[in-house]
Amino acid sequence: xxxxxxxxxxxxxxxxxxxxxxxxxxxxxxxxxxxxxxxxxxxxxxxxxxxxxxxxxxxxxxxxxxxxxxxxxxxxxxxxxxxxxxxxxxxxxxxxxxxxxxxxxxxxxxxxxxxxxxxxxxxxxxxxxxxxxxxxxxxxxxxxxxxxxxxxxxxxxxxxxxxxxxxxxxxxxxxxxxxxxxxxxxxxxxxxxxxxxxxxxxxxxxxxxxxxxxxxxxxxxxxxxxxxxxxxxxxxxxxxxxxxxxxxxxxxxxxxxxxxxxxxxxxxxxxxxxxxxxxxxxxxxxxxxxxxxxxxxxxxxxxxxxxxxxxxxxxxxxxxxxxxxxxxxxxxxxxxxxxxxxxxxxxxxxxxxxxxxxxxxxxxxxxxxxxxxxxxxxxxxxxxxxxxxxxxxxxxxxx
Numbered sequence: 001x002x003x004x005x006x007x008x009x010x011x012x013x014x015x016x017x018x019x020x021x022x023x024x025x026x027x028x029x030x031x032x033x034x035x036x037x038x039x040x041x042x043x044x045x046x047x048x049x050x051x052x053x054x055x056x057x058x059x060x061x062x063x064x065x066x067x068x069x070x071x072x073x074x075x076x077x078x079x080x081x082x083x084x085x086x087x088x089x090x091x092x093x094x095x096x097x098x099x100x101x102x103x104x105x106x107x108x109x110x111x112x113x114x115x116x117x118x119x120x121x122x123x124x125x126x127x128x129x130x131x132x133x134x135x136x137x138x139x140x141x142x143x144x145x146x147x148x149x150x151x152x153x154x155x156x157x158x159x160x161x162x163x164x165x166x167x168x169x170x171x172x173x174x175x176x177x178x179x180x181x182x183x184x185x186x187x188x189x190x191x192x193x194x195x196x197x198x199x200x201x202x203x204x205x206x207x208x209x210x211x212x213x214x215x216x217x218x219x220x221x222x223x224x225x226x227x228x229x230x231x232x233x234x235x236x237x238x239x240x241x242x243x244x245x246x247x248x249x250x251x252x253x254x255x256x257x258x259x260x261x262x263x264x265x266x267x268x269x270x271x272x273x274x275x276x277x278x279x280x281x282x283x284x285x286x287x288x289x290x291x292x293x294x295x296x297x298x299x300x301x302x303x304x305x306x307x308x309x310x311x312x313x314x315x316x317x318x319x320x321x322x323x324x325x326x327x328x329x330x331x332x333x334x335x336x337x338x339x340x341x342x343x344x345x346x347x348x349x350x351x352x353x354x355x356x357x358x359x360x361x362x363x364x365x366x367x368x369x370x371x372x373x374x375x376x377x378x379x380x381x382x383x384x385x386x387x388x389x390x391x392x393x394x395x396x397x398x399x
Contacts, residue, residue, distance in 0.1 A: 002053055003029040006095050009127035018114035025128045026088040026095025030071065033083035038134045040125060041071060041086040042142025042149035045281050046273055048094040051086040052079065069356035076360035077367065082138065090124050091116035091280035099276035100200065111197030116280050118288040122152045136160050139367055143167035143352040144319065145285040158303040163370060165363060167311040168352040170323035171290035171297050177318060180219055181282045184212035188275050197276050209275040210243065210266035217265055222315035222348035226258065235260035243267055297330035307337040309366040309376060311352065311359065314342065318349040325379060332380065339371040339378040
């Protein structure tokens with residue numbers, strides 16, 4: 001059974017101290033709750049609550065469910081076995097209150113909406129689960145900044161979840177990613193149509209949002225995947241290159257496949273996402289630091305009483321294998337059962353979305369059996385013999 005709804009969680013106080021008295025969260029649920037089988041799925045930056053199933057009237061405005069290859073009947077997160085909940089995060093634009101939603105004056109909030117943090121997302125999810133009658137979670141699963149959201153559950157509610165699965169995530173962004181996010185935001189705020197965030201009812205800052213999305217897409221792909229997919233090929237004489245103005249000399253040079261791809265993705269994105277929400281959500285991601293308020297990452301997760309599976313991808317330079325290994329070491333140092341499963345992939349950050357055949361087996365087995373799951377591998381040697389390193393990863397951290 002699938003439920004799609006919006007629900008008030010009542011008075012909601014943000015980390016910044018601002019309060020909305022009647023805060024609304026959009027969510028979807030799949031399967032039947034039996035009291036102990038709830039799995040919370042946390043979406044990525046521009047994702048939505050529509051994680052599985054067909055798009056129908058009332059679903060979030062994405063072309064397809066974003067993790068339909070992983071979540072559903074008979075899949076890795078089996079909705080015949082688990083009660084799956086996915087909530088749109090505060091600040092987004094798929095039904096949960098955010099900059100495009102109606103403010104106290106009856107007009108869209110715009111940039112008067114309170115700043116949001118990953119901790120705000122976690123608190124809103126906890127409040128929604130309380131409304132749904134869900135107490136302790138069997139698992140929290142999520143990718144990219146959704147994986148940061150997963151980590152935050154282990155810190156904010158360490159007794160409320162049995163197993164966590166941060167996928168292609170990190171304890172914090174590195175300076176290169178912070179810089180690229182800053183450029184993306186400036187692309188939006190320097191678009192004349194942004195108008196200080198008060199563009200609702202008029203022409204939105206499509207060019208700025210399109211550029212921001214293009215920067216993001218470059219971050220999500222690896223060098224190898226871009227070479228294989230595009231090379232230096234021309235898009236051909238019939239390709240349309242009218243997404244952005246071009247200089248007079250442009251017609252002399254080829255319009256390349258990689259440019260055409262970025263323009264296509266940008267055009268699609270500007271039809272479904274809100275520019276202010278992009279500003280808010282990237283700032284929440286940039287701000288996140290697992291160790292905030294603690295002496296270290298290990299101290300932050302020391303109270304977590306469950307098990308953790310960290311999934312990383314060799315071609316991902318946005319959230320690297322090395323960053324996941326640092327998280328794994330933090331869990332190990334405080335005796336939290338953890339496995340760091342490294343996937344050999346050249347797809348870059350998007351691998352967690354486009355390679356379900358590699359993500360599904362360890363995720364399925366971990367949900368069922370924890371770190372002892374058959375398909376779950378770890379970068380550390382097994383305790384019983386000290387020599388059984390998992391395939392692919394044993395050379396990554398030796399030395």
